[in-house]
Amino acid sequence: xTTASLRSTYPAPGGFDPRRLRRDFPIFANNxxxxxxDSAASAQKPRSVIDGTAxxxxxxxxxxxxxxxxxxxxxxxxxxxxxxxxxxxLNAADHREIxxxxxxxxxxxxxxxxxxxxxxxxxxxVLISELEHHSNIVPWQLLRDRIGIRLVVAPxxxxxxxxxxxxxxxxxxxxxxxxxxxxxxATGTLVPVERIIRLAHLHGAKVLIDGSQAAPRLPVDxxxxxxDFYAFTGHKVYGPTGIGVLYGRFDxxxxxxxxxxxxxxxxxVSFEKTDYQEPPHRFEAGTPDIAGAIGLGLAxxxxxxxxxxxxxxxxxxxxGYGVDRLSRxxxxxxxxxxxxxLAILSFDLEGVHPHDVAQVLDQxxxxxxAGHHCAQPLMERLGLSGTTRASLGVYNDETDIDRLxxxxxxxxxxxxx
Amino acid sequence: MMDLRELxxxxxxxxxxxxRNFRVIETPTHSAQGHNPLCGDRVTVYLxxxxxxxxxxxxxxxxxxxxxxxxxxxxxxxxxxxVADASxxxxxxxxxxxxxxxxxxLPEPLAEDMERLEPLTGVKAYPARVKCATLSWxxxxxxxxxxxxxxxxxxx
Numbered sequence: 373x374t375t376a377s378l379r380s381t382y383p384a385p386g387g388f389d390p391r392r393l394r395r396d397f398p399i400f401a402n403n404x405x406x407x408x409x410d411s412a413a414s415a416q417k418p419r420s421v422i423d424g425t426a427x428x429x430x431x432x433x434x435x436x437x438x439x440x441x442x443x444x445x446x447x448x449x450x451x452x453x454x455x456x457x458x459x460x461x462l463n464a465a466d467h468r469e470i471x472x473x474x475x476x477x478x479x480x481x482x483x484x485x486x487x488x489x490x491x492x493x494x495x496x497x498v499l500i501s502e503l504e505h506h507s508n509i510v511p512w513q514l515l516r517d518r519i520g521i522r523l524v525v526a527p528x529x530x531x532x533x534x535x536x537x538x539x540x541x542x543x544x545x546x547x548x549x550x551x552x553x554x555x556x557x558a559t560g561t562l563v564p565v566e567r568i569i570r571l572a573h574l575h576g577a578k579v580l581i582d583g584s585q586a587a588p589r590l591p592v593d594x595x596x597x598x599x600d601f602y603a604f605t606g607h608k609v610y611g612p613t614g615i616g617v618l619y620g621r622f623d624x625x626x627x628x629x630x631x632x633x634x635x636x637x638x639x640x641v642s643f644e645k646t647d648y649q650e651p652p653h654r655f656e657a658g659t660p661d662i663a664g665a666i667g668l669g670l671a672x673x674x675x676x677x678x679x680x681x682x683x684x685x686x687x688x689x690x691x692g693y694g695v696d697r698l699s700r701x702x703x704x705x706x707x708x709x710x711x712x713x714l715a716i717l718s719f720d721l722e723g724v725h726p727h728d729v730a731q732v733l734d735q736x737x738x739x740x741x742a743g744h745h746c747a748q749p750l751m752e753r754l755g756l757s758g759t760t761r762a763s764l765g766v767y768n769d770e771t772d773i774d775r776l777x778x779x780x781x782x783x784x785x786x787x788x789x
Numbered sequence: 790m791m792d793l794r795e796l797x798x799x800x801x802x803x804x805x806x807x808x809r810n811f812r813v814i815e816t817p818t819h820s821a822q823g824h825n826p827l828c829g830d831r832v833t834v835y836l837x838x839x840x841x842x843x844x845x846x847x848x849x850x851x852x853x854x855x856x857x858x859x860x861x862x863x864x865x866x867x868x869x870x871x872v873a874d875a876s877x878x879x880x881x882x883x884x885x886x887x888x889x890x891x892x893x894x895l896p897e898p899l900a901e902d903m904e905r906l907e908p909l910t911g912v913k914a915y916p917a918r919v920k921c922a923t924l925s926w927x928x929x930x931x932x933x934x935x936x937x938x939x940x941x942x943x944x945x
Contacts, residue, residue, distance in 0.1 A: 725853035727828055727921070728797075728805075735793045743828050757829040757851055786797065787805070787854060 412763030533710020560716025611671030615664030805854030823928030
């Protein structure tokens with residue numbers, strides 16, 4: 373596609389206007405020169421999340437689930453209302469399927485540490501892919517070292533997509549869990565999780581989807597997908613840090629033992645025996661991040677108001693514009709993202725180290741990520757020590773991409789031999 | 790923010806593009822690998838010691854412009870120095886790149902060498918890049934201390 377034809381279809385239909393949206397994000401008023409292209413690491417926060425969280429502390433704060441007094445009841449209501457917003461966001465059947473955790477990493481560790489030892493035995497297999505973030509590799513290695521499961525890895529193909537045939541070939545009756553990313557954080561590869569889930573279930577395996585990069589942009593329907601677990605983090609969906617979500621199908625969660633003990637997760641405690649709560653509270657020991665959950669609810673309101681279809685359309689148009697712009701820079705090689713690339717432009721600039729690229733970009737006020745993106749096995753597979761990664765959010769537009777392109781060209785001029 | 794030209798001075802860009810002593814010493818008396826887990830960069834430093842004197846020093850590895858130039862300049866200043874000279878230079882260099890004062894304790898020839906390393910001290914304004922400048926020196930120190938080839942030292 374040519375630049376001209378991209379311009380004519382941009383901004384995306386539906387009145388999506390990143391320039392106007394940017395006014396909802398105070399960070400841009402406070403950093404007027406900032407070109408923020410690191411939303412895959414963490415997204416900026418809209419005013420509604422920042423102010424709404426502060427407002428909750430000012431007017432409705434108290435601990436949840438315990439107080440008899442009205443303020444505590446109100447706080448509990450807001451916290452549980454946030455849970456229901458998450459339920460709607462994922463189209464889960466029941467609010468009890470939504471467990472609040474700290475982030476995606478904690479969600480995956482919860483499954484590995486609770487479901488893992490309860491349902492897996494030595495020799496059982498957990499199948500992941502080469503596209504995974506360390507957070508969907510290391511928890512399974514810890515489990516492997518603890519109970520002797522096998523960790524099996526499905527490779528990528530030459531285009532940077534998941535090799536579906538190779539994936540299918542690795543499925544067997546020993547496969548008990550498939551744990552896979554929805555959108556790869558280092559490349560932007562969209563994984564066909566519908567097909568993955570169907571195939572895994574045919575072999576009797578459970579499926580966990582890491583939705584960290586998918587949740588901010590893809591409509592996600594856990595019932596239509598049929599996955600057993602779906603995890604995402606608040607801070608990448610324009611919400612606060614410190615709050616994340618584990619969705620688990622109710623029958624699956626109900627069969628899982630607690631993973632942390634303490635207050636909130638119990639029905640009755642004596643020194644002889646303790647009875648545990650039903651999900652989700654069984655998995656939420658101690659006072660939770662109440663304000664974080666409420667802030668996450670506000671962030672999901674923000675996303676729903678924009679509409680994920682509109683966000684996706686906007687970001688795909690901008691991704692296409694970015695691919696087109698960056699492809700014209702000599703010596704720049706974009707990492708393949710398979711059939712469909714979502715919001716991530718990860719590249720190698722010949723003869724220039726990613727940290728030097730990012731340093732020059734920073735001088736041009738362009739914020740990107742440089743390094744291995746917590747996906748060292750993937751980098752090794754691609755023969756790279758790291759890449760420079762620009763990632764998109766709702767507030768980015770083509771002027772950001774143009775400034776990125778110009779800054780990369782400046783870096784090239786400075787370092788190329 | 791300071792001008793990027795302070796960080797990437799011409800001599801750094803030159804050594805980054807065309808590193809000196811960028812080769813393997815086949816039978817070193819000492820060698821060690823430096824690893825920066827933050828960026829995955831690795832550098833191996835090779836030494837041939839004759840008594841207390843560094844008869845030859847070289848390096849290999851993959852890194853950014855700063856770490857490549859730092860290793861290259863290090864090998865240049867170290868050739869012919871004693872182990873004690875190398876330690877004194879590293880102490881001074883480390884102090885300078887982390888924003889510490891320049892002490893005037895270095896004897897005359899070493900002070901001149903320190904001047905050659907001065908362009909690298911621009912990293913003090915960029916905390917994330919200090920380790921790029923010190924990686925090869927950490928590897929050198931590990932090589933001299935441990936002495937067994939193949940040893941790896943990390944920056945954190």
